[in-house]
Each structure stands twice: as structure tokens, then as C-alpha cells.
Amino acid sequence: MNPVLPLLALRAFVETGRHRSVKRAAEAMGVTPGAVSQQIRLLEERVGIPLFTRTRYGVDLTAAGAEAHPALLAAFDQISRSMERLEAARARPTLTISTVPSFAASWLVPRLGRFTAKHPDVEVRVEASSALVDLRRDRVDIAIRHGLGHYPGLRIERLMAPVFLPVASPALLAAGPKIHAPADCLNWPLLQDSDRADWRLWFSALGVPVDPRADRGPSFDDDLLLIRSAIAGQGLALVRDTYAMEEIEAGRLALALNITWPTDFAYYAVALPDVSQFEPIDAFLEWLKAEASTEPAALGEMRTIRSV
Structure with a gap:
């Protein structure tokens, strides 16, 4: 040979x-x-x-x-x-972070300056995309996604569980069938996030059996567009409370179902299990956890909001 x-x-x-x-x-x-x-x-x-x-x-x-x-x-x-x-x-250490656009814009990017102040020698690159990544193949060091924490074979750090509210226009809710339990939402047109994951994960976290209706409906890359579509009466939207609260208090949206938030539906930072070999990754994960610990708890801190 x-x-x-x-x-x-x-x-x-x-x-x-x-x-x-x-x-x-x-x-x-x-x-x-x-x-x-x-x-x-x-x-x-x-x-x-x-x-x-x-x-x-x-x-x-x-x-x-x-x-x-x-x-x-x-x-x-x-x-x-x-x-x-x-x-x-021999080069300046560079970290590539992949996360969905809404999380990058509303939470991660405004805080990055604090990490840079602590680690001025590390360059951080943010890829704002909802596309799935393969950490063993793609040039991504850390992926931040919201889900149920099921990422076998990877290092997983739970960050926080922001509250997502099922909302719709008051007129649409008043005219349609009543919603008494999470499964009742499947009878309504659903407005989806860009990767059509939020409703499916929400139903799963609340014990609703897998149903193809969870993936139906138009999808939106931007939370503002999702909210506008809900206000226009086009269906139910699952929207983070900080984005929807003003519209709810103004009466343009109403809460479809007031239910305890499932804490396992959260934002997670995911990396390869051997990240300790590259110190900047470990440092960024620890910084993420410290930043997330300052967020209010998802449960027990919601204001009284309008429901139908």
C-alpha cells in the first residue's frame, strides 16, 4: 500500500x-x-x-x-x-455569537460594552439569525436560543425565562371561541416568529401533545410586525411581555390566556463541551450568566393585565 x-x-x-x-x-x-x-x-x-x-x-x-x-x-x-x-x-481572540435578531437587538447588543470593558483583548462578532447552527461545523462559538434546554452532547447554560404572552385584538377574541386552556389556542389562526418555533415550544412546555396546527400561519422576522399583525386582528401572537404590555394597557391587544409561565421555556447559551480549552468562550458564558441573573424573575412579577 x-x-x-x-x-x-x-x-x-x-x-x-x-x-x-x-x-x-x-x-x-x-x-x-x-x-x-x-x-x-x-x-x-x-x-x-x-x-x-x-x-x-x-x-x-x-x-x-x-x-x-x-x-x-x-x-x-x-x-x-x-x-x-x-x-x-497569534491573532486577537474572536468570539462568534449566534442568536435570534430580536434577542440580539433588545438584550445582547446593548450589554456587550460591559463585556468588552472587562475583556478588551477579545473581539466579539454577533450573527443575528434564527437559522440553526452546527457548532461542530459552523464557525460559531456560542449559540443563544430560546427553547426547552434539550441540546444533547453540548454545554448548556440556562440564562433566563422571559414571559411570552398569547395576545390578540380584543375584537377578535370577543368574536371567536373561548380560550380556557393552552390547547384551545390551536383552534385559532396563529401568528408565528421567524423560525416558527415559539408556539410549538410553548405548547410542548405546557404539556400539549404535538399538533401540526402549531406550525401554521404567517411568520414575521420582526416582533413589531408580529404585534401589528395581531392588532390588525389577523390571529393570536405569542409576544414577549415587554413588547406587548404597552399595547395591552392601551387596549389595542388583550391577553388570550392568563397562565403561569413554564420556566423551562427559556433562553439558553449553548457551546461545545470542551470550551474550557478556549478561555474567551468560558469567560463569555460566565458573563452571560451574570448579566442574566440581574433580570427580574419570569414568574410572580407580572403586572395586572387585561384579558378577555
């Missing part, structure tokens, strides 16, 4: 298998599609079996290729992460 590993050919195999496209693999490697195809041919000649089959949409792995691809993919991803650490060793 030839002891010299064909690393370029293996990389071409990994990227083509990852993207199911020679063209996209070439873009990822910064070479031409012809160069990728040549490297794959060289690898197939060396191992003596075909690794891809062509389809009308691109390429698919053969059975042999599919068996070998996951381990090689993990190996090259590990090499990539190791190179990033080597490059970061």
Missing part, C-alpha cells in the same frame, strides 16, 4: 460528497471544476472502485463512497478547526 496519502484527492472527494456537486466543491476549494474531477479520477484509480455516480442534479456517492465519506468528512473538519486554532493563537 502506498504510504503517501493523496490529501488533495481526498479533499476533493470530501467536498464533492458534502455538496453533491463538483462545481460547489470547486468553489469550496478555490479551484476549477476540472481540477476537482481530475483529483477524483486519480483517487478512484488508486482505490480501484468508483466513488460517485452522476445524476441529473449533480453527483451521488456510490455505496463504497458513502461508507468512507463520513469518517473522512469528520477528519477534514477536525483539520480545519485545528488550523483555525493555530491561526487564532
Whole structure:
């Protein structure tokens, strides 16, 4: 067996298998599609079996290729992460934080100056997106999301449980069927957040069985648009109390159901379990917990609000 590993050919195999496209693999490697195809041919000649089959949409792995691809993919991803650490060793430490736009704008960004004051040598980069991230693949150090805290295999830090209120226009609530329990909300048109997660998680936290109706309805990237849609009588919205309280007190919105907030539906900071190897990540997680501890408790501190 030839002891010299064909690393370029293996990389071409990994990227083509990852993207199911020679063209996209070439873009990822910064070479031409012809160069990728040549490297794959060289690898197939060396191992003596075909690794891809062509389809009308691109390429698919053969059975042999599919068996070998996951381990090689993990190996090259590990090499990539190791190179990033080597490059970061001489550069200013940079943290990439991923969170949803509403949390970034209303809570995280206004407080970042306090972290920078404590750690002036650490550069923080915030990605405001509701898209799911893979911490083992994407260049994200910490993800902050609201959910039920089920993130297997990762380090999880619970931050806070802000109250979300099911609200709608008073006229819409008065005209429709009564809402006595969380499951009754499924009979109404639901207005969704950008990733259609809030209602589904709210129902789950309150013990309502999985129901496809929880995902229906128009979605909005901005909380203000969500509130305006609810005021216009387009459906029920699940909105953080700090955003909705003024509209409720003014009578433009009404509380659909006054219920104790489920404390496991909270904001969580999630990172890889070995973050202690990179001190800035650990420092940022500890800072997040300290900042979140100054927030009012979600339960027992709500003012009297109008319900129908």
C-alpha cells in the first residue's frame, strides 16, 4: 500500500460528497471544476472502485463512497478547526455569537460594552439569525436560543425565562371561541416568529401533545410586525411581555390566556463541551450568566393585565 496519502484527492472527494456537486466543491476549494474531477479520477484509480455516480442534479456517492465519506468528512473538519486554532493563537481572540435578531437587538447588543470593558483583548462578532447552527461545523462559538434546554452532547447554560404572552385584538377574541386552556389556542389562526418555533415550544412546555396546527400561519422576522399583525386582528401572537404590555394597557391587544409561565421555556447559551480549552468562550458564558441573573424573575412579577 502506498504510504503517501493523496490529501488533495481526498479533499476533493470530501467536498464533492458534502455538496453533491463538483462545481460547489470547486468553489469550496478555490479551484476549477476540472481540477476537482481530475483529483477524483486519480483517487478512484488508486482505490480501484468508483466513488460517485452522476445524476441529473449533480453527483451521488456510490455505496463504497458513502461508507468512507463520513469518517473522512469528520477528519477534514477536525483539520480545519485545528488550523483555525493555530491561526487564532497569534491573532486577537474572536468570539462568534449566534442568536435570534430580536434577542440580539433588545438584550445582547446593548450589554456587550460591559463585556468588552472587562475583556478588551477579545473581539466579539454577533450573527443575528434564527437559522440553526452546527457548532461542530459552523464557525460559531456560542449559540443563544430560546427553547426547552434539550441540546444533547453540548454545554448548556440556562440564562433566563422571559414571559411570552398569547395576545390578540380584543375584537377578535370577543368574536371567536373561548380560550380556557393552552390547547384551545390551536383552534385559532396563529401568528408565528421567524423560525416558527415559539408556539410549538410553548405548547410542548405546557404539556400539549404535538399538533401540526402549531406550525401554521404567517411568520414575521420582526416582533413589531408580529404585534401589528395581531392588532390588525389577523390571529393570536405569542409576544414577549415587554413588547406587548404597552399595547395591552392601551387596549389595542388583550391577553388570550392568563397562565403561569413554564420556566423551562427559556433562553439558553449553548457551546461545545470542551470550551474550557478556549478561555474567551468560558469567560463569555460566565458573563452571560451574570448579566442574566440581574433580570427580574419570569414568574410572580407580572403586572395586572387585561384579558378577555
